[in-house]
Amino acid sequence: MSVVDAPMTPLDEVRKSPSRLRSLLSFLRKHPQAAIGFVILMLFVFVAIFGPYFAPYGEREQVGPIFGTPSSAHPLGLDDGGIDILSLLIYGARVTLIVGFAGAVVAMLVGGSIGIISGYFGGKIDNALMRTTDYFLVLPDLVLMIVVASIWGRSLRNIIIIIGLIYWTYMARLIRAQVKVVRERAYVKRAQALGATHTRIIFRHVIPQIAPLLLAQTVLMVALAIFLETAISFLGLGDPSVASWGKMIETAFSRSAISYGAWWAIAPPGIAVALVIMAFNMVGTAAEDSLNPRLRVSHLARRHFRLRPLPDKEPPK
């Protein structure tokens, strides 16, 4: 054997696989909505990390009258305890984001592993795990929240667990379906034919292949988790000792901010929650879209190609 196909590209042109930062930048450039979402998120993350250093007032510090109206000293007004709402909002960012991330990560770890095991091994294991998943799926979220909160108590940790419990099923089903596809790929079969262990195949071939999907779904799940945290707090099942945005809304309601006409106690945390959820969604959806481009065009459709003049130097054909 002497003849070899010529390389597709000369060696010096072989593309180096782009760096992570480069590929993130090019992803954001291609998806402007993801870029907007990303900027908003970075803003919130910044506030969550450094907020306490520039929050104008303390988290529990009474600095004015109950439900004091917005003023230049307190741009977002004061709450039922005379605490500066802007400061509360800034402190709350940290709790809210932590709960959102942690809840999503728990859901991802639990759901992801169950989905991978279920999808990869199939058969009896799959049946058993999916049966379990179905039980969790039909369990009403509200009941689950109330049961866990009343048995284990109302703490941040338990909220994270509740979020994980509610969302892992969704993750498990999604990942299972994807793993089932990857498992049938020829390169996985090839590894099996070579005698590779299941652990090796799962970690070397399956997980890297589904990682982008896992990531995109986790991002989407953070939005859901933040929403759920707000709901839990709003129902009064949240951690009483920390001030999340959900908790702010709940307090405002329970201390009749509405009858006081103090919209400023409800709107800012509400808007913050909506904004963060929207931002995570924008990033997550774009990531998801870029993973499964649906490009099929019906061949009966009209196409608009362009016409152009013949090239100047017409080759003699």
Next chain:
Amino acid sequence: MTEPLLQVDDLVVHYPAGRKRVVHAVDGVSLTVAPGEFVALVGESGCGKTTTAQAIMRMAKVTAGTITYSGCDITTFSQREMRPIRHEMQLIFQDPYESLDPRFRVRDTVIEPLQIHGVTDNREERVRAALERAGLTPAELYIDRYPHELSGGQRQRVSIAASLVLEPTMLLADEPVSMLDVSVRAGILGLLEELRKSGLGILMITHDLSTAAHYANRICVMYLGRVVEEGPAHEVIRNPQHPYTKALVSVVPQPDPDRATKPQILQGETPNPVNVPSGCRFHPRCPVAEARCQNEDPQLRPAGGDGQQAACLLI
């Protein structure tokens, strides 16, 4: 004849098809491959070629029959016992676009078998040697690339290199060139032929009779889970005995437009292996079937040239 490297006797693989029915994917296949022998397994799609290969690799559950590899009955081996066999017997897949992990560089793909089988010495050298043996010279030019940076022919070579790196004695190739352009097919097949000359046993699955005729020493023709004709490639092509083989040979398009062909086109397609016809399983499509063909199941018996066998009642 030398001691066969691989011997398959009466292999049966059935898959459940729901409602108590079974798919008779492989239904009594026997074949042998000797060291330095290139055997082609040909037949229409769905006749059980891939399942046969997967059963030999113990990736499909064997329902009955035995698989003997260098004198050793591996039919009931556990996955652990199979590991040393997987070291010596390698499977090459049909689709070069699918059989390489898109996230693995060429080096990672070719080194993986060494990692799996715990070969630690001279890994880099072995990888380079395998790549060059598969015709990817110089190895440096390819070793750091990703599959998407290679042409189809090159990918199939990488796949072959990964099969060669453990220095196997037996290769199973499932339609190794059917996804490739004609211009590169000959290169890959020539490479397999070289490997055969160096002593490997090769079992190649294909539905292209012309390819089988050119590269194989022996051809086994499969129909609906059975080998219906078997023999030296030359005999099977020039002097087919079984009516099915005759039809297959007659429909192969000839490159010379002036060469008159009388294609004997069989109606319909391979019947569903869930309902295998009674008697000779080919009788519903057989152009020369007789009444008894519906009841009697013919076995392989010597017919035509030396070492040639066919399963037809008329022989």
Next chain:
Amino acid sequence: MTPVLVIEGLHVWFELPNHKELHAVKGISFELEPGERLGLVGESGCGKTTAILAMMGLLPPTASAAGKIILDGDDILAGGDTTMRPHRWKDISMVFQGAMNAFDPVKTIGSQIQEPIVKAKLAEGKAARLRTAELLELVGISGSRQDRYPHEFSGGMRQRAAIAMALACDPKVLLADEPTTALDVMVQAQILKLLVQLTDDLGLAMIMVTHDLPLVSQVCTRAAVMYAGEIAEIGTTHDLYHKPLHPYTRMLFSATPDLLAEQTVRSIPGAPPRLDQPLVGCPFQPRCDSALTVCASEAAPLRTGPDGHRAYCHLKDTA
């Protein structure tokens, strides 16, 4: 006879995401007589599909085209989509590459075959159903099966259905893109026989795209060999096999195993050139076994033979 279709200097470019341009079809020209079967062969990526998509006016929006596509004397490419649309399906129709797998799994075969009939306002309701049954019978499927779903059909039957769909509006020219790839030898023989019969019976002209030379030899009377977006050689299948003027044609034949011939099969080294860069000289030069010095720098001149045999090569005698 006056040709039914004349292609004159057809070019197609694709715009690439990196602002480069890929010149996929580089000024091809040929004629198609009524009832003629012409083969279009070449390696993967040489522009076969693109060329016939252009004839259908079904290029994607990233494409631009130039040249002439003359159907019965009128240049239908001149006005772009506006002038192509009235002829699409009605005069020129196509069986797509992989069409048998392109049926919508949730619609019946019949309703999908009816789509072009209804779109072209040829028939409606009951009449359309009747026409669909007629078309299915024409390709050897019982008309009563039109209410079946694609998954109930085998690959060969879906391919027949795809052919029926292309025949829906009684075209004059049928473009068939790899109509038998992915089918078995026996089913392939069935489909080829069907195509030959249809073209003979209906007086239909056909362009069959394939990368399998023996198929062309058996089915077509003439063939064009494409390389890197150009027609390297065109002529009768007899001339291409026995007296090729272009080394590429000869090398393609010797890369194809012949069931009954003993001659060794030789692969063609290297790969086709990239089309997103300008090429100098003969595009086949890096892989050609008879290349001359001029080949690297000068475009190959036209060589002609009897029966419309044309090739672009610097060689002076047969390849």
